[in-house]
Amino acid sequence: MNDEESAHASARHRVGSRSPSRRGLDAVPGSSQAPPAIRVSGVVKQFGDVRALDGLDLVVPRSATFGLLGPNGAGKSTLMRLLMGTAVPTAGSVEVLGLPLPEAAVEVRSRTGLVAQADNLDEELTCAENLTVYARLYGVAAQERAAAVARGLAFAHLTDRADTPAAQLSGGMRRRLQIARALLHAPDLVLLDEPTVGLDPQIRQEVWRLVGAIRADGATVVLTTHYIEEAERLCDEVTIVDHGRVLARGRPDALVADHVRSDVVVEVHGDDAARRRVAAAAAAAALAHRSAGTSVAVFTGDVEAAIGHDPRLSPGDLDHRLRRPANLEDVFVSLTGELLS
Amino acid sequence: MTANAPRPLGQGVCIIAALVWREWRVFRRIWLAPTVGSAVEPIIYLLVFGYGFGAIVTSVVGIPYLDFMATGAAANAVLLTGLIGAVVNGFFRRTAEHLYEGLLAAPIRVTELVSGEAAWTAVRAAGVAISTVAVAGVFGVNLAWTVIFVPAVGLVGGFAFACLGAAIGARLRSDMQLGVVAAVVFAPMFVVSWTFFPLDGAPAWLRWPSQLSPLTHVVSLLRAAAFGRATSDEVLVHAGVLLGFTVLFWMLAVRFLRRAVVS
Numbered sequence: 354m355n356d357e358e359s360a361h362a363s364a365r366h367r368v369g370s371r372s373p374s375r376r377g378l379d380a381v382p383g384s385s386q387a388p389p390a391i392r393v394s395g396v397v398k399q400f401g402d403v404r405a406l407d408g409l410d411l412v413v414p415r416s417a418t419f420g421l422l423g424p425n426g427a428g429k430s431t432l433m434r435l436l437m438g439t440a441v442p443t444a445g446s447v448e449v450l451g452l453p454l455p456e457a458a459v460e461v462r463s464r465t466g467l468v469a470q471a472d473n474l475d476e477e478l479t480c481a482e483n484l485t486v487y488a489r490l491y492g493v494a495a496q497e498r499a500a501a502v503a504r505g506l507a508f509a510h511l512t513d514r515a516d517t518p519a520a521q522l523s524g525g526m527r528r529r530l531q532i533a534r535a536l537l538h539a540p541d542l543v544l545l546d547e548p549t550v551g552l553d554p555q556i557r558q559e560v561w562r563l564v565g566a567i568r569a570d571g572a573t574v575v576l577t578t579h580y581i582e583e584a585e586r587l588c589d590e591v592t593i594v595d596h597g598r599v600l601a602r603g604r605p606d607a608l609v610a611d612h613v614r615s616d617v618v619v620e621v622h623g624d625d626a627a628r629r630r631v632a633a634a635a636a637a638a639a640l641a642h643r644s645a646g647t648s649v650a651v652f653t654g655d656v657e658a659a660i661g662h663d664p665r666l667s668p669g670d671l672d673h674r675l676r677r678p679a680n681l682e683d684v685f686v687s688l689t690g691e692l693l694s
Numbered sequence: 695m696t697a698n699a700p701r702p703l704g705q706g707v708c709i710i711a712a713l714v715w716r717e718w719r720v721f722r723r724i725w726l727a728p729t730v731g732s733a734v735e736p737i738i739y740l741l742v743f744g745y746g747f748g749a750i751v752t753s754v755v756g757i758p759y760l761d762f763m764a765t766g767a768a769a770n771a772v773l774l775t776g777l778i779g780a781v782v783n784g785f786f787r788r789t790a791e792h793l794y795e796g797l798l799a800a801p802i803r804v805t806e807l808v809s810g811e812a813a814w815t816a817v818r819a820a821g822v823a824i825s826t827v828a829v830a831g832v833f834g835v836n837l838a839w840t841v842i843f844v845p846a847v848g849l850v851g852g853f854a855f856a857c858l859g860a861a862i863g864a865r866l867r868s869d870m871q872l873g874v875v876a877a878v879v880f881a882p883m884f885v886v887s888w889t890f891f892p893l894d895g896a897p898a899w900l901r902w903p904s905q906l907s908p909l910t911h912v913v914s915l916l917r918a919a920a921f922g923r924a925t926s927d928e929v930l931v932h933a934g935v936l937l938g939f940t941v942l943f944w945m946l947a948v949r950f951l952r953r954a955v956v957s
Contacts, residue, residue, distance in 0.1 A: 400957070437798075437799060439955060439957075462802075465799075466799075469792065469795050469796060469799065473796035474796075475716070475793075477724060486719070487800060489709075489715065490713075490801070492705070492708070518723070535799070
């Protein structure tokens with residue numbers, strides 16, 4: 354953790370009272386083990402004819418940073434709603450911090466911070482007011498409220514913007530404020546739904562730093578994303594979901610090792626005909642490969658040695674190529690045959 | 695674990711207070727447009743109807759027409775502020791603004807959300823009732839001491855209409871339906887509720903719906919407060935019916951909003 358993350362973490366640590374004794378409330382009587390942060394068992398969620406979740410099972414241990422990776426429509430946002438008690442499962446059970454949902458939704462929300470995908474700051478209110486409203490709603494005691502708001506502003510690097518209306522903030526500032534707002538009550542669990550979608554790369558880095566700070570403070574973090582780099586950089590563990598089901602779960606590097614046969618991939622670029630020839634040659638050599646836009650990804654470190662001699666290739670077919678490490682997108686493709694985004 | 699057990703009343707009141715505080719802080723920045731609208735509209739009504747119609751019709755149901763329509767304008771302002779404001783909020787806050795998604799990430803209940811929003815709308819409705827009656831006083835309407843009860847009528851009426859508006863807003867599927875609300879709910883209620891014209895000469899089929907309109911009871915109570923001439927029995931009946939509507943609309947708002955935000 355760098356110095357900045359440490360500063361964020363310590364700023365956040367003082368926001369509320371996430372004390373050991375409060376965590377102790379979760380302990381199952383007669384058991385020394387606190388329940389996991391999240392336990393989802395066989396959850397089905399049907400919206401009319403659409404089955405958003407199809408028998409999903411998930412266990413998120415305490416203090417993990419956990420990624421839900423999947424394409425749009427995979428069921429990630431539906432799962433987030435189930436975890437907040439604003440959606441009711443058609444079948445199966447959902448428990449957060451040991452409490453059943455949706456029955457204990459209010460209690461769960463008092464210990465959970467949600468950073469929703471949609472920007473829902475109050476435009477007319479200042480940064481400080483935006484935080485104060487939620488400090489009140491989260492039940493932060495009146496005498497602690499001003500300090501909690503000040504720490505939230507510091508966490509979001511917006512102390513000098515305390516009196517600026519949210520409508521005048523840049524996209525990155527808004528996102529930081531939204532994250533700080535979800536932390537005012539020092540939640541045990543923080544849910545971030547596509548925290549960087551639509552943000553430019555620099556702002557994405559800022560958001561990642563904040564997530565690192567939340568994680569350093571010991572809270573359980575669950576984030577949904579369809580950005581490979583985000584999942585790989587932030588998460589201890591990733592669950593890949595598609596069509597409302599878990600396809601695979603594990604550490605990002607372990608998933609790559611388990612599901613992609615090579616740790617290096619070569620993307621060969623070319624026109625349609627050239628890509629078809631490369632794909633045919635790879636198939637003949639029993640090499641995993643996939644088409645992605647204007648390239649064919651061949652799962653080998655040395656494409657020249659593997660298929661360079663193949664008579665199907667025309668001269669120059671392998672000239673435009675890029676060698677890169679295998680990533681979670683390759684895992685996803687190898688599991689589904691589809692691209693993530 | 696007792697799931698979502700009823701919490702102490704004090705906590706619920708704190709949540710409602712926080713929601714009202716939020717509305718107040720927003721209102722401080724946008725007050726000009728709604729305030730000018732609320733203040734100017736009754737003045738236009740008083741000028742056009744009071745002096746226009748008033749020149750033709752001198753008195754109705756035993757009181758000067760200007761007095762009759764001035765209190766009708768106050769009730770109409772309560773209806774507009776409560777109902778239309780809540781319908782618009784109920785729709786846009788749930789959809790485009792994603793506000794309810796944000797608020798319901800905090801440990802608040804749908805009952806508290808409905809109550810907090812309606813409480814603030816009720817305060818605004820009481821404000822427009824007061825300002826309209828005050829303007830009427832300036833225009834020469836004779837007010838009794840009982841006029842001090844006008845804010846209470848505005849509060850209860852505003853709360854009831856805000857809940858009705860929230861219930862409707864929770865059911866809307868597109869902003870195109872806002873016009874339907876104006877045509878199907880607002881306009882008929884306005885017509886059958888003895889606001890700007892009496893219905894004692896109207897056919898029976900037009901008179902009985904007036905008793906089913908909450909606006910009829912709001913305007914009756916406003917007249918009772920402004921002129922102090924109603925009997926206590928009349929006041930109790932109107933107040934009882936209005937409170938009944940308030941409870942019914944609150945329950946509908948909670949039911950429909952819960953259905954809209956928890957699925």
